[in-house]
Amino acid sequence: MTAKIIDGKAFAANVRGRVAEQVAGMKAAHGITPGLAVVLVGEDPASQVYVRSKGKQTVEAGMNSFEHKLSVDTPEAELLALIDSLNADPAVNGILVQLPLPGHIDEEKVLAAVDPAKDVDGFHISNVGLLATGQKAMVPCTPLGCLMLLRDELGDLSGKNAVVIGRSNIVGKPMAQLLLRDSCTVTVAHSRTQDLPGTVRRADIVVAAVGRPEMVKGDWLKPGATVIDVGINRLPPVEEGGKGRLVGDVDFASAAEVAGAITPVPGGVGPMTIACLLANTLTATCRANGLAEPEGLTA
Numbered sequence: 001m002t003a004k005i006i007d008g009k010a011f012a013a014n015v016r017g018r019v020a021e022q023v024a025g026m027k028a029a030h031g032i033t034p035g036l037a038v039v040l041v042g043e044d045p046a047s048q049v050y051v052r053s054k055g056k057q058t059v060e061a062g063m064n065s066f067e068h069k070l071s072v073d074t075p076e077a078e079l080l081a082l083i084d085s086l087n088a089d090p091a092v093n094g095i096l097v098q099l100p101l102p103g104h105i106d107e108e109k110v111l112a113a114v115d116p117a118k119d120v121d122g123f124h125i126s127n128v129g130l131l132a133t134g135q136k137a138m139v140p141c142t143p144l145g146c147l148m149l150l151r152d153e154l155g156d157l158s159g160k161n162a163v164v165i166g167r168s169n170i171v172g173k174p175m176a177q178l179l180l181r182d183s184c185t186v187t188v189a190h191s192r193t194q195d196l197p198g199t200v201r202r203a204d205i206v207v208a209a210v211g212r213p214e215m216v217k218g219d220w221l222k223p224g225a226t227v228i229d230v231g232i233n234r235l236p237p238v239e240e241g242g243k244g245r246l247v248g249d250v251d252f253a254s255a256a257e258v259a260g261a262i263t264p265v266p267g268g269v270g271p272m273t274i275a276c277l278l279a280n281t282l283t284a285t286c287r288a289n290g291l292a293e294p295e296g297l298t299a
Contacts (some may be wrong), residue, residue: 003227003259006149012271015148015297016061019278022294023062026285034285035064036094036120036277037086041079041105042072047098054096054274061278066092076105080113087115093288094120094281117288120280122174131177131299138280139299143175145272146207146228147182147299153226153261154205158183163200165189165216165249166209171230175207178299196220208249218254227255227262230269 026032036058040051051067058065068082079097086092095118101107111119116126122140130137150157162184166172172188179186189199190210197220200206206227208216213233221227231249238244248265256262263269279297286293 003256004153004261005256006153006226006228006261006263006268008145008149008263008268009271011149011152012145012275015272015275016057016278018297019275019282019294020061022282022297026282026291027062030289030291032285032289033062033064034093034281035066035089035091036096036281037066037068037089037092038096038098039068039070039079039082039086040098041070041074042102044100047100051098054277057274057278058281063278063281064091072102074102074105076109079105079110083110083113087113087118092118093285094118094277096121096277118284120277120284122280123170128169128174131174134181137299138284139178140170140174141273141276141280142171142209142230142269143178144276144280144299145269146175146230147178148276149228149263149269149272150205150226151182157205160184160204161187161202162205162207163187163189163203164207164209165196165200166207166211166230168209171209175209179205179207181299206250210249212249213247214249214251216250216255218251218256218258221255221258223258224260225258227259228269229263229265232265232270 038051038054055065055067086095095114097110111123114124116124119127119138122138127137162179164172164176167188167190176186176188189196193199200220201222206225209230229248229250233247235244246266282294283298
């Protein structure tokens with residue numbers, strides 16, 4: 001068996017196109033333009049690249065992009081004051097504070113300061129609680145992207161056995177909640193799970209989000225399982241001065257011989273994260289203005 005490759009890059013492009021279409025319709029019918037504010041504190045190179053990409057794709061979708069770049073020594077109080085002003089700004093429908101933050105800033109306090117209705121990252125404790133209790137919430141972008149890929153590949157997920165490897169607040173826990181909402185039977189596995197390969201082998205759906213390169217091997221998988229690899233790990237370079245290759249948490253070569261469908265790394269889940277950020281901004285705008293939520297772009 002050779003697994004079908006789930007093309008996250010193409011799917012994300014389709015999501016961005018659908019968002020842009022609905023934004024254009026919103027502008028024409030209601031004169032409303034969604035706005036996304038991104039706050040970057042410091043000069044982390046990876047964060048800078050990510051923020052630039054977010055800004056570019058926000059504008060391409062027809063939305064307003066507001067970028068706030070603060071120095072690494074910005075006081076916590078100044079950052080909180082900026083968030084307060086963005087909360088109060090009607091032109092801003094989504095607020096994203098780029099993580100990680102410098103060590104002198106309390107990350108939890110900052111995330112809690114964002115208006116839950118504008119929390120397009122889905123990290124506010126109110127949205128975490130709403131998601132866990134099956135209510136309407138802003139959903140973290142990466143798990144939302146994984147759910148979209150699974151629904152597209154499998155259709156109805158009801159009754160499927162799903163294993164989520166990893167229990168982070170950003171991916172593992174919300175992913176499990178989303179799968180429960182779609183009536184899967186869900187197991188959350190982690191580093192202390194006894195017989196992890198045996199646990200994974202019972203799953204129709206495997207979501208790997210543990211941060212260990214190529215940990216999940218092909219012989220861990222149930223034949224025909226659908227595998228979503230959230231991991232992005234850079235291996236050490238083979239030659240001095242070279243650049244190590246990117247791999248996921250799944251050993252792609254062996255897994256592709258057993259799985260029914262699998263996301264590659266890169267080009268799988270990664271592109272879905274920004275696409276779902278735009279979808280969340282659109283959803284937040286619809287909710288703020290009493291408009292119907294975008295079909296197919298929410299959990």
